[in-house]
Amino acid sequence: MERWLIVAMFTQVLLTFIVMYIMGKRRFRAAKQKTIEMKDFLLMELEKAGDNVRVADRNFINQFEMPVLFFIACLTALQVNAVGTVFVALAWVYVALRIIHSVIHLTSNTLKARYYSFVVSSFIMLIMWVLILVRIF
Template identity: 55%
Template sequence: MEKWLFLAVLTQVLLTFVVMFIMGRRRFAAAKNKQIELSAFKTMSLESAPEPVIAAGRNFLTQFELPVLFYVAILMCLQLNLTGWFSVGCASVFVISRIIHSVIHLGHNDVVKRYKSFVFGAFVLLVWWMGITVQLMLR
């Protein structure tokens, strides 16, 4: 089961790198097309950047917000030997929700759909943490 948890972590890490790559491409393209002044990158004052540039930057930042609780849950499960199907399922569904969230955010950016995918992922994470707690208390 540990391998399946690692696969979920690896997928989340790869998602972070893909988003970083997209963010970089969008920023460089905007600078090249004179949509952003290079001096704006000195202080990261990108408020006047085109919406796709801002969305990519914001999506990259979100890869270090809620997923932190995912990474801690993974470490807890590995350390406490709670690596059963419940943890694998929660981890996998959470990562899938993050991929969907990023595809929406970096694509058509439908705020309602993006919000629903975010809330769904957060709910899965909450259920997982509750499950970890219950499993520990029942030992």
């Protein structure tokens, strides 16, 4: 079980690197098209770069917000021996929803769908934390 939890964690890390790649590609394209200048990166003033660049930047930042709590939950579960089938399944559902959230955010950016994927993934993570608490008490 622990192995599959670590693979889920790696998948979330891989998502972060994929988003970073997309963000970099969009930034370089904007710089090449002269919609932004290199000096704009000094203070990350990317308003002129367009929504495409700013959305990718925002999605990259998202990878260091709620997913941090996911990583802490997984590491805590490993430490307190709370990793079971349900916990691992929830971890994979969380990661799948984060992938869906990023795909929506980086493509159509449909607010309602993006919102629901975020809310459900957050609820899944809360359940993971409750499972840890149940295990230790």
